[in-house]
Amino acid sequence: xxxxxxxxxxxxxxxxxxxxxxxxxxxxxxxxxxxxxxxxxxxxxxxxxxxxxxxxxxxxxxxxxxxxxxxxxxxxxxxxxxxxxxxxxxxxxxxxxxxxxxxxxx
Numbered sequence: 797x798x799x800x801x802x803x804x805x806x807x808x809x810x811x812x813x814x815x816x817x818x819x820x821x822x823x824x825x826x827x828x829x830x831x832x833x834x835x836x837x838x839x840x841x842x843x844x845x846x847x848x849x850x851x852x853x854x855x856x857x858x859x860x861x862x863x864x865x866x867x868x869x870x871x872x873x874x875x876x877x878x879x880x881x882x883x884x885x886x887x888x889x890x891x892x893x894x895x896x897x898x899x900x901x902x
Contacts, residue, residue, distance in 0.1 A: 805831025
């Protein structure tokens with residue numbers, strides 16, 4: 797099973813096994829990653845699953861949609877590597893992906 801390194805907003809690092817097809821948001825919720833609130837449940841409607849993608853992975857994940865981009869514009873502390881975890885689906889090619897949760901609870 798592919799793995800993802802998730803760093804919570806509290807700095808805790810977790811190596812998570814993620815089934816192919818699950819979203820990073822689902823994985824974060826299933827593993828209680830600090831900072832991932834996911835108020836909308838993955839509908840790309842709230843930006844409370846805001847994450848930062850490690851630089852070496854940015855080009856390997858699918859592109860950002862207009863809706864996700866608009867939500868991130870309203871998110872706290874947006875950076876060039878910001879994404880919504882609900883919009884990143886696990887694939888075998890993403891084995892080793894590293895994500896840092898933004899402070900979505902602030």
